[in-house]
Amino acid sequence: LFELDQLGAALEAMNELVALQPDYVDAHYNRALILMALGKFDEGWKTFKWRLKRPDVHVRHEDFAQPVWAGEALAGKHALVWTDLGLGEEILTASLIPDLQAAAEHVTLLCSERLVGLFQRSFPGATVAVRKSPLPAAALAQDIDVQMSLAELGAAFRPDFASFAGRPKYLTANAGVVQELRRKYLQAGNTLLVGISWHSTHPGIGAQKSAALAEWLPLLKVPGVTFVSLQYGDCRAEIDALRRDHGANIIQDADIDL
Numbered sequence: 001l002f003e004l005d006q007l008g009a010a011l012e013a014m015n016e017l018v019a020l021q022p023d024y025v026d027a028h029y030n031r032a033l034i035l036m037a038l039g040k041f042d043e044g045w046k047t048f049k050w051r052l053k054r055p056d057v058h059v060r061h062e063d064f065a066q067p068v069w070a071g072e073a074l075a076g077k078h079a080l081v082w083t084d085l086g087l088g089e090e091i092l093t094a095s096l097i098p099d100l101q102a103a104a105e106h107v108t109l110l111c112s113e114r115l116v117g118l119f120q121r122s123f124p125g126a127t128v129a130v131r132k133s134p135l136p137a138a139a140l141a142q143d144i145d146v147q148m149s150l151a152e153l154g155a156a157f158r159p160d161f162a163s164f165a166g167r168p169k170y171l172t173a174n175a176g177v178v179q180e181l182r183r184k185y186l187q188a189g190n191t192l193l194v195g196i197s198w199h200s201t202h203p204g205i206g207a208q209k210s211a212a213l214a215e216w217l218p219l220l221k222v223p224g225v226t227f228v229s230l231q232y233g234d235c236r237a238e239i240d241a242l243r244r245d246h247g248a249n250i251i252q253d254a255d256i257d258l
Helices: 007-020 025-037 041-053 087-103 113-122 150-157 175-185 213-220 236-246
Strands: 078-082 106-111 127-130 146-149 192-196 225-229
Touching: 007 025, 025 041, 041 150, 078 087, 078 150, 087 106, 087 113, 087 150, 106 113, 113 127, 146 150, 175 192, 213 236
Parallel strands: 078 106, 078 146, 106 127, 192 225
Antiparallel strands: none
């Protein structure tokens, strides 16, 4: 029902499930997503905390010694914020970090190892460390006042659809690497570089996030564009077949660990 955009009916179904089984974690989680899709952010963000009870969550409140943030003012406080979702969700919810930095005295951020360098560049002034067990020294600092998961900041900083609009760019690439790769990739006559990824191996929703590379052909033939593969895994055969059968070229850089 949710995927058919029948949000009212979907919410009714989740409400019924929750009434029948009040501790049904996925029913609460899906209900939160529906509430936010309907613009009911106040209740949606509160209900979204049920995701921390899901078995695939990487980290939970009880993993930390500091008190859990209850929404109180953060002025003058040192806030520890940690990511608990997948890599894509980490990148999306990172748009909340500048809001947290503006509200708190200092921010310590724990994230996936692959994102540490990016987040250090993007959020100067924050202490960024790898989310791991045992906890890094940064998460044990004695002056930390409160802790929260990154998505919990939504209740304070994204209370409605309007608060999502017009957000400034919040990720900062390595300028030197950018220049080097542009020189390496841009082909004669082309002015635009576009990186693409077309396949997900996620066991639950991978099929919904994937498309055969041949389905990209109308885009891949747009003139003036150089396409670069950002797809993880060995996809050389698929790219080679596209080049052989359709004349569409996608750069694969063996020097980049995708």
